Amino acid sequence: xREALDMMGYVNAAYVVGVVSTLLLVGWSWLAMTRAxxxxxxxxxx
Amino acid sequence: MHGFANPARFLRLAxxxxxxxxxxxxxxxxxxxxxxxxxxxxDRLMGDSVKILPLHVATVWLGMGGWSMIAxxxxxxxxxxxxxxxxxxxxxxxxxxxxxxLGLVTGSIWGRPTWGTWWVWDGRLTSFLxxxxxxxxxxxxxxxxxxxxxxxxxxxxxxxxxxxxxxIINRSVVWWNSLHQPPSLTMGNSAIxxxxxxxxLFSTIxxxxxxxxxxxxxxRTILADMQAEARLRRKAMQAxxxxxxxxxxxxx
Numbered sequence: 001x002r003e004a005l006d007m008m009g010y011v012n013a014a015y016v017v018g019v020v021s022t023l024l025l026v027g028w029s030w031l032a033m034t035r036a037x038x039x040x041x042x043x044x045x046x
Numbered sequence: 047m048h049g050f051a052n053p054a055r056f057l058r059l060a061x062x063x064x065x066x067x068x069x070x071x072x073x074x075x076x077x078x079x080x081x082x083x084x085x086x087x088x089d090r091l092m093g094d095s096v097k098i099l100p101l102h103v104a105t106v107w108l109g110m111g112g113w114s115m116i117a118x119x120x121x122x123x124x125x126x127x128x129x130x131x132x133x134x135x136x137x138x139x140x141x142x143x144x145x146x147x148l149g150l151v152t153g154s155i156w157g158r159p160t161w162g163t164w165w166v167w168d169g170r171l172t173s174f175l176x177x178x179x180x181x182x183x184x185x186x187x188x189x190x191x192x193x194x195x196x197x198x199x200x201x202x203x204x205x206x207x208x209x210x211x212x213x214i215i216n217r218s219v220v221w222w223n224s225l226h227q228p229p230s231l232t233m234g235n236s237a238i239x240x241x242x243x244x245x246x247l248f249s250t251i252x253x254x255x256x257x258x259x260x261x262x263x264x265x266r267t268i269l270a271d272m273q274a275e276a277r278l279r280r281k282a283m284q285a286x287x288x289x290x291x292x293x294x295x296x297x298x
Contacts, residue, residue, distance in 0.1 A: 005093075005159050007093050007094035007095045007159050008094055010095055010098065010155050010156070010158060010159050011083070011094055011095065011097045011098055013155050014098045014101060014102070014151075014152045014155040014156065015079065015083060015098075015101065017148065017151055017152065017155070018079075018101045018105065018148055018151075018152055019076070019079065021144060021147075021148055022075070022144075022148070022253070022256065025140075025141060025144050025260060026068060026072070026256060026259070026260060029141075029259075029260045029263040029264055029267070030068070030263055032263070032264075032267045033064075033263040033264070033266045033267045033270070036266070036267040036270035036271050036274070037266065037267075037270045039270070039271075039274050040270040040271075040273050040274040040277070043274045043277045043278055043281075044277060
């Protein structure tokens with residue numbers, strides 16, 4: 001008799017890849033923005 | 047639209063809109079995903095793999111939405127010479143590529159238990175893979191043009207030409223037979239039960255807000271880099287002019 005396929009393993013994998021990648025994208029964009037704006041303000045002598 | 051062509055006005059708006067979109071998007075997207083993971087009942091045919099769909103559909107939507115934004119911004123740049131349009135197109139490319147990649151990966155993970163295969167070379171999957179390669183090309187081209195200080199109009203033409211792939215992706219499941227199901231959502235019609243439809247809609251809205259916040263953050267990054275570079279170049283020119291003036295005064 002065949003065992004039923006455990007779909008939750010696939011669900012977990014998709015959620016980990018999707019959520020972690022999205023959080024990394026948001027964090028990287030925010031950090032790059034704050035660094036670039038701080039550098040611009042430093043150059044302006046603020 | 048031209049009201050936001052002024053970078054100073056755009057920056058004033060983006061200053062409060064960026065965190066608002068990111069926080070609202072995170073709350074809505076993570077909330078919809080948490081509901082889907084913990085509370086969504088298994089589907090009669092798909093079983094628990096239906097829980098992947100709110101994530102997969104949102105990322106696919108944004109992969110196509112990202113290139114649509116590039117195409118619209120490219121058109122605005124070529125036709126109306128809108129000063130921020132090239133920056134908007136460049137800013138949409140990286141998040142668009144990330145969501146296209148996530149659409150492919152989550153679709154593949156969903157396909158394995160549902161179709162019995164990770165991948166098929168059908169019209170929908172292949173045209174979506176082509177979209178990812180178009181993003182790579184656009185990111186390389188626009189980055190190289192910006193580094194060389196060349197006109198961004200070549201990238202804008204690439205952005206417009208690449209948009210031909212969007213209707214192909216959209217209609218591929220109608221034009222060609224494939225494992226991929228035909229559209230479940232059309233204008234005013236849905237073949238999806240509300241218990242699955244609402245998490246999908248909220249997830250898509252949440253990820254779209256996140257996408258908007260990331261694009262604004264990237265636009266602010268590109269603008270700040272350009273402003274810092276312009277200021278440094280002006281300072282260097284002033285210093286060089288000062289040295290020349292001192293040299294002339296010394297000779298006299």
